[in-house]
Amino acid sequence: MVKIGEILGKFTKIKGVGYIVLALAAGIILLFMGSSDGTEDTPVSDPAAEYVAEQEARLCDMGRRLCGVECTAVVYVSGGYTYSYAGDQSLRTVYNADGSVAEKEISLSKRTVNTKDGTALVPVKESTPSVKGVAVVCTGASEEDAQSLKGLIMALYSLKAESVFVTN
Incomplete structure (x- = not known):
């Protein structure tokens, strides 16, 4: 059976072990101290993400009004706000x-x-992010209502048919 004293004796003979132990101790202290001063950080607002959320809500509302059913929308954009x-x-x-x-x-x-x-x-001038694609799911809507909504979205965002997907 190996004694703990023998293991520690061999360990202390390794060159540079003091620096390793010191670095480990500093790391453990930093982990417990943390970098927080007790106050919570306020999240940074992302205008492009807010714009996307607003557009998705508008599309869901349009789908609800046109089809009479609940809809879920996803909007794909490129870029962000640009200012002149x-x-x-x-x-x-x-x-x-x-x-x-x-x-x-x-x-x-x-x-x-x-x-x-x-x-x-x-x-x-302030330019909004460019909408590149839209996907909408209106569960329970008729095929005719889904096609009407697709046409409305294409006209609203000046998108081609392959950039808009509406399903029931």
Whole structure:
């Protein structure tokens, strides 16, 4: 039978074992301490996910009104929100004595406005995510109602027939 003292004696003779034990102890301490200060983190809002959820709710409502049954919808989008801001552009050109262009400099700057919270960019356009496909299940709907809903969705989102799936 092997004694614990012999095992510890062999273990302590290994080169660098002190560093390993120190790292393990630090890891265990960090696990128990954790990184939380007792307050919960607030989740970051995702405007694109909110947009998708809103579109899915609208489609379910349309299906319920058109077909008279409960519907479940899934919307597939690409990209996220894109924003365009107002800006100024200026061009400075320096000419040589012979009339040729020696130097051209284009400067772009964004327009800002003063608000109570500081300065903010002036938005010109906000584009929503692009809807690429829609799937809707209306359990108990007639085939005619499902086709009517499909046509409505195609017109609403400017989608081709292969990008929209509606089933009963």
